[in-house]
Amino acid sequence: MSPDPITVDVAIIGGGPGGATAAGFLRRYAPEFSVAVFERECFPREHVGESQLPPIGRVLNELGVWPEIEAAGFPIKIGATYRWGQSDKLWDFEFVPPADYQEESRPRAYGGQSRYLALQVERAIYDDILLRHAATLGALVMQETAVRSVARTGDRVDHLILDDGRSVHARWYLDASGNAALLRRAMDVAIEAPTRLQNVAFWDYWDNTEWASKFPGGATRVLVMSIGSGWIWFIPLSPTRTSIGFVCPAGFYKQGGRSARELYDWALAQEPMIAALTANATREGQVRATKDWSFLADRCYGDNWLLVGETAGFADPILAAGLTLTHTGAREAALTVMSLLRAQHDPAWLLRHYDDNQRTRIRQHIRFADFWYAANGVFTDLQDYTREIARDAGLDLNPAQAFQWLGTGGFTHDVLGQAVIGGSDLVSVRQIAQRMVALDEDLWQLTRYNRFWLQLDDAARVDIPAYLEGRIVAVPCFVRNGKRLPCVGVFASIVTAVQTHSALPALLSALSAQSGASDSPGSGLPSGDLFYQQVQAMELMLSDGWLRAEHDPQLPVLTMKTPREGRFIHTNVDLAAVAPPGRKT
Structure with missing residues (x-):
């Protein structure tokens, strides 16, 4: 006799952050629907991908799991220190300027500066908290329960078959199985690799490295150290434990003749700072390896299924964006399925935009990673390579135009209503570009004009x-032409102002009044930051052709530069050196 089948509204393959987040949101917002998560492993279990970006905090707070995550005491990530680009000098990328950072007792409530900070997490603990939270919300969580196969008819999933022979029947199926991609493979969804990057990663965990002396107090930075043949990550995970990894081209590993352990040991010895931090530390001694090849699925949905997280695509870990993409995509998957089950909105519209959001977002992060590697000398002819990337996107640009496109594109899909990518705004991206390839400070098209009109012809x-x-x-x-102007958040505020004012002084006054009055609906930004973001969004709208501009000699123009040394991106500063008087260290 066959085992009793399992019947639910939503079946999720994989209990990692993607599956657990999707399950949690479905149960939080649509408790009338039953959800089951099938995880082949037993949590807690180790997993790579420990470094986060600030947008994750907002997802965790909305999910209701922030207090549990914060109670785990993961180190606070204030930013990262890099040795990357044309110079060997260290430089920092801060989420919050160290001089502005305030020590807080923990666990903290979500709000204030925590909105701009991130965490570095032990995935064994972090993933377990997320999955247990989904169960607390009412999801059926079945660990050590692998999905063996997928029964299908055309592009529709009929049911799943578990390793114990039971069948799982659902109205919707989510594939959050990561690299295994069980459902994606079963549905014959092809993948593409829109990049030359084919990297591999090796890592181990260390006890008692010297990072505590380098990062006093609660604020820590990740270290990202280029050594020419690849780069090393150094991620503090607890007061005693650190994740240290080495990423290099697969060809370098294959042609070098070293074992994974030998290559890992060799790489760490090449970087003096890493060697010093690990001099008196001990390591677990199990060098793990994984393929870090960026890829993108050809589609993220079918008749009754969605791809979630890294099943849909993967961007190189240099940007630490993996968990951000996964959490954000899983939230959108949950809301999409909830709307489908409730028959809200046109199903084709929901699915088409879910697919567009995930694929565009992942592709942009892959492209941004290419930008980082190109600037680090991985590709010998930087501008010709960026022209090749632009051509792949259907754009015929000269090398200089292509580099500008690569370094400033992709700002309207990451967070709706904000001009950001990978946790970086336009100013940050341009400062990064200066660090890498010595670009001029005078990059702003906005400084050439002082009259502006909306340009919506053929849109x-x-x-x-x-x-x-x-x-x-x-x-x-x-x-x-493949670009979009969402009329929400900072972009909506500009559209409204430009419809009334064309002259720069009046336009800026209108924007300033908006930003001073209240938060912009949909912007997700406090009023103090809004005007700063509005000006950057105007630059993007001008670059993308949404604004038509002229110069009127009777009117003033903006003076804008992108300084090499800024509050958020600057030459390396020791965190202890900027601790204000009286701050706990």
Whole structure:
């Protein structure tokens, strides 16, 4: 006799952050639907991908799991220190300027400066908290229960078959199985690799490295150290434990004739700072390895299934964006399935935009990673290579234009209504570019003009989904030649102001009044940051052709530069050296 089948509304393959986040949001916002998660391993278990970006905190808080994550006491990530680019000098990328950072007792509530900071997490603990939280919300969580196969008819999943022979029947299926990609492979979804990057990673865990002396107090930085043949990560995970890894091209590993352990030991010895930090430390001694090849699925949905997280695509870990993409995508998957089950919105519209959001976001992060590696000398002819990337995207640009496109593109899909990518705004990206390839400070097109009009000729007005707390709403958006202008957040504020004012002084006054009055709906930004982001968004709208501009000799122009040394990106500063008087260290 066959074992009794399992019947639920939503079946999720994989209990990592993607599966657990999707399950949690489904149960939080749609408790009328049953959800089951099938995880082949027994948690807790180790996993790579420990360094986070600030947008994750907002997802964790909305999910209701922030207090549990914060109670685990993971180190606070204030930013990263790099040896990367044309110079061997260290430089820092801060989420919050160290001089502004305030020590807080922990566990902290979510809010204030925690919105701009991130964490470095032990994935064994972190993933277990997320999965247990999903179970607390009412999801059926079955660990040590592998999905053996997928029964299908055309592009529709009929049911899953577990390793114990039971079948799982659901209305919707989510594949959050990561590299295993069980459902993606079963549905014959092809993948592409829109990049030359084919890296491998090796890592081990260390006890009692010297990072505590380098990062006094609660704020820590990740170290990212280029050694020419690859780069090393150094991620503090607890007061005593550190993750240290080496990433290099697969060809370098294969041609070098070293074992994984020999290559790992050799790499760490090449970087003096890493060698000093590990001089008196002990290591677990189990060098792990994984393939870090960036890829993108050809599609992220079918008749009754979605791909979630790294099943849909993977961007090189240089940007530490993996968990951010996974958490964000899983939240959007949950809200999409919830709307489908409730028959809210047109199903084709929901699925098409889910697919577009995930694939565009991942592709942009892959492209941004290419930018980082190109600037680090991995590709000998930087500008010709960026022209090749632009050509792949259907753009015929000269090398200089292509480099500008590569370094400034992709800012409208990461966070709806904000001009950011990978946790970086336009100013940060341009400062990074200066660090890497010595670009000029005078990069701002906005400084050449002082009259502005909307340029919407040949643009189609469409509705796109905004994924709010517990619901999806349609918001207007203009689309033209593969670019989009979402009329929400900072972009909406500019559209409104430009419709009334064309002269720069009046336009800036209108924007300043908006930013001083209140937070912009949909921007997710406090009023103090809003004007700063509005000006950057104007630059992007001008670059993308959404604004037409002229110079009027009777009007003043903006003076804008991108200084090499800024508050957030600057030559390396010891955290202890900037501790204000009286701050706990």
